[in-house]
Amino acid sequence: MRFTKSLLPTLREDPADAEAVSHRLMLRAGLVRQLAAGVFVWLPFGQRVLDKVNTIIRDEMNGIGGQEITMPVVHPAEIWQKSGRWDGIPEMFKLRDRHGRDLCLGMTHEEVVAWLAAREIRSYRDLPQIWYQIQTKERDEARPRSGVLRTREFLMKDSYTLDPDEASLDRSYAAHEAAYRRIFERCGLRFHVVQSDTGMMGGHSAHEFMAPSAAGEDEVAMCAQCGYAANVELARSVPPAPEFPSSRREEVATPGARTIAEVAALLKIDPRLTIKSLLYVAPTAGPVLVLVRGDHSLHERKLMRAVGEECRAAHPDEVREHLGAPVGSVGPLGTRVPVVADETLREGTYVVGANREGFHVRGVVPGRDFECRFADLHTAVAGEACVQCGGALAVERVIEIGNIFKLGTKFAEALGATYLDEAGKERPIVMGSYGIGPARIAAAAIEQGADRDGIVWPPAIAPFDVHVVLVGSRDTQQAKAAEEIYAACRRSGLDALLDDRDERPGVKFKDADLLGVPVRVTVGNALAKEGVVEVRSRRTRAETKVPPDAVVEAARRCLAS
RNA sequence: CGGGGCGUGGCUCAGCCUGGUAGAGCACCUGGUUCGGGACCAGGGGGUCGGAGGUUCAAAUCCUCUCGCCCCGACCA
Numbered sequence: 001m002r003f004t005k006s007l008l009p010t011l012r013e014d015p016a017d018a019e020a021v022s023h024r025l026m027l028r029a030g031l032v033r034q035l036a037a038g039v040f041v042w043l044p045f046g047q048r049v050l051d052k053v054n055t056i057i058r059d060e061m062n063g064i065g066g067q068e069i070t071m072p073v074v075h076p077a078e079i080w081q082k083s084g085r086w087d088g089i090p091e092m093f094k095l096r097d098r099h100g101r102d103l104c105l106g107m108t109h110e111e112v113v114a115w116l117a118a119r120e121i122r123s124y125r126d127l128p129q130i131w132y133q134i135q136t137k138e139r140d141e142a143r144p145r146s147g148v149l150r151t152r153e154f155l156m157k158d159s160y161t162l163d164p165d166e167a168s169l170d171r172s173y174a175a176h177e178a179a180y181r182r183i184f185e186r187c188g189l190r191f192h193v194v195q196s197d198t199g200m201m202g203g204h205s206a207h208e209f210m211a212p213s214a215a216g217e218d219e220v221a222m223c224a225q226c227g228y229a230a231n232v233e234l235a236r237s238v239p240p241a242p243e244f245p246s247s248r249r250e251e252v253a254t255p256g257a258r259t260i261a262e263v264a265a266l267l268k269i270d271p272r273l274t275i276k277s278l279l280y281v282a283p284t285a286g287p288v289l290v291l292v293r294g295d296h297s298l299h300e301r302k303l304m305r306a307v308g309e310e311c312r313a314a315h316p317d318e319v320r321e322h323l324g325a326p327v328g329s330v331g332p333l334g335t336r337v338p339v340v341a342d343e344t345l346r347e348g349t350y351v352v353g354a355n356r357e358g359f360h361v362r363g364v365v366p367g368r369d370f371e372c373r374f375a376d377l378h379t380a381v382a383g384e385a386c387v388q389c390g391g392a393l394a395v396e397r398v399i400e401i402g403n404i405f406k407l408g409t410k411f412a413e414a415l416g417a418t419y420l421d422e423a424g425k426e427r428p429i430v431m432g433s434y435g436i437g438p439a440r441i442a443a444a445a446i447e448q449g450a451d452r453d454g455i456v457w458p459p460a461i462a463p464f465d466v467h468v469v470l471v472g473s474r475d476t477q478q479a480k481a482a483e484e485i486y487a488a489c490r491r492s493g494l495d496a497l498l499d500d501r502d503e504r505p506g507v508k509f510k511d512a513d514l515l516g517v518p519v520r521v522t523v524g525n526a527l528a529k530e531g532v533v534e535v536r537s538r539r540t541r542a543e544t545k546v547p548p549d550a551v552v553e554a555a556r557r558c559l560a561s
Numbered sequence: 562c563g564g565g566g567c568g569u570g571g572c573u574c575a576g577c578c579u580g581g582u583a584g585a586g587c588a589c590c591u592g593g594u595u596c597g598g599g600a601c602c603a604g605g606g607g608g609u610c611g612g613a614g615g616u617u618c619a620a621a622u623c624c625u626c627u628c629g630c631c632c633c634g635a636c637c638a
Binding site: 009011012013014016017018019034036037059088089090091107108110139140141143145150198201217300312391405444469472503504505506507508509510511513514522524525526 | 562566571572573574587588595596597598599600604629630631632633634635637638
């Protein structure tokens with residue numbers, strides 16, 4: 001690709017609307033342009049990165065027996081009504097055709113796969129199957145953000161496995177996990193595989209592939225000692241217990257103290273000796289009083305799992321109505337509201353709100369002084385102990401780049417996807433679904449590799465292998481050498497970009513750093529003086545001088561190092 | 562959905578508080594000088610100040626409504 005003939009609009013300044021490193025650099029390096037909130041145009045440079053990523057994905061998916069198909073973006077309402085997902089998903093784009101029929105834009109393709117399986121799979125002899133596609137997904141996200149990391153329209157590699165039984169599903173699932181590990185390794189990413197929430201829809205087992213980055217939206221807890229790793233949405237942890245002073249149960253005045261910090265300061269005690277009482281409201285179960293230790297924060301997702309339905313925090317007037325006290329003074333004593341307490345509170349004696357404004361009660365033992373049910377509710381924080389081995393947990397911010405999920409028979413049953421087993425008995429197909437976000441791979445690679453001067457691509461997904469900088473575009477000797485090097489690279493299978501613009505050298509070097517192509521070849525003064533050009537690694541900045549006819553070999557060495 | 566911020570040439574922004582001829586830098590076009598880390602000089606083109614309504618002799622500036630975008634949180638099958 002020649003710079004002068006390309007749509008490669010690099011930006012000198014940081015775009016005002018971009019915060020995340022990857023977002024900023026993808027705009028500055030001319031990979032993408034934003035059309036609307038969460039809707040992007042991929043320019044040639046960005047497209048090349050997606051193409052490289054997708055080539056790796058296809059290679060590994062085909063390697064485990066995956067068959068590529070393409071499913072529609074427009075879906076009839078009917079299949080979503082059958083699976084029970086037509087209503088209640090605010091992210092679904094819905095539309096109506098000229099005949100008044102309801103349609104939606106596909107946000108995922110379990111329904112279509114189950115529909116297809118229902119018509120085409122008949123016998124256990126047809127199983128197992130792996131079907132995959134790389135297709136655009138549409139989701140009306142509440143808040144698109146961080147450039148390409150969370151968008152309303154995005155490319156996704158989604159695959160679906162069809163198996164006769166759970167044991168076979170386990171094998172398909174394991175094959176996907178292995179393929180995913182190879183894909184992300186080949187893409188040059190650092191990543192973790194963690195246990196993930198199976199969501200409100202149930203499901204059996206799920207893992208997420210997480211690339212560490214400050215721009216990520218998720219957090220994972222990990223134990224370096226035993227390898228336990230989980231999304232904080234479900235990560236369990238054992239916090240170090242404080243020293244519990246022996247205190248009789250008694251009411252104490254805490255005038256004006258509304259927060260845990262204020263109560264602890266007033267009573268001159270460790271916040272870990274207090275209990276935080278939060279009132280939540282569940283649609284069918286009604287009000288629930290939720291308890292976590294004073295220094296902990298509740299993870300609402302864990303609460304939802306414990307209660308079995310979606311909950312919301314109560315309004316202040318609801319708190320007064322159910323507990324007879326304002327928000328800062330509520331507690332579990334003598335209340336008719338059901339109480340669910342974090343497991344940490346099984347042990348110890350605590351200070352709780354007295355349900356009387358301006359008063360707390362000390363010496364309170366959960367389970368003895370009030371009835372409650374225990375569940376894992378608190379958000380794991382770094383330094384707490386691993387539930388498996390007692391090692392110290394680390395907590396890291398991550399970008400979700402892939403997930404794998406055992407679905408079971410839910411969709412097959414809803415859409416009538418069954419097969420006849422060896423005994424001639426009709427049974428539902430057991431499904432799994434597996435996703436990868438190619439754009440997120442690109443963004444994560446930028447997040448993880450970029451330096452002060454711009455992008456540093458992992459060679460495997462770089463838009464080009466070699467960036468030839470022609471310093472003196474009007475110097476015929478240099479121009480001729482640059483053209484020859486450009487042609488030689490292409491002949492030998494290296495993707496090359498030739499900066500043939502009539503620009504000052506500084507501009508070209510700055511752009512080369514910004515664009516992040518792994519190998520830069522500088523054709524400049526040294527050619528006339530010493531008969532050499534410079535071959536330089538973007539990542540290490542190490543430079544070697546070689547004669548023009550040795551560039552391809554030097555570039556390959558540089559790419560491999 | 563709750564909270565905050567911002568909309569002024571292609572880009573980054575000033576001007577708004579205190580109403581009175583729309584500005585700067587970069588980019589672009591022409592000519593000249595320059596040429597190994599985002600050059601310089603001279604000349605030039607380009608803006609319904611997001612939109613609508615209102616106040617006023619007069620609105621980028623004040624008021625009301627509206628649309629769009631960004632950030633934090635909630636949500637994320």
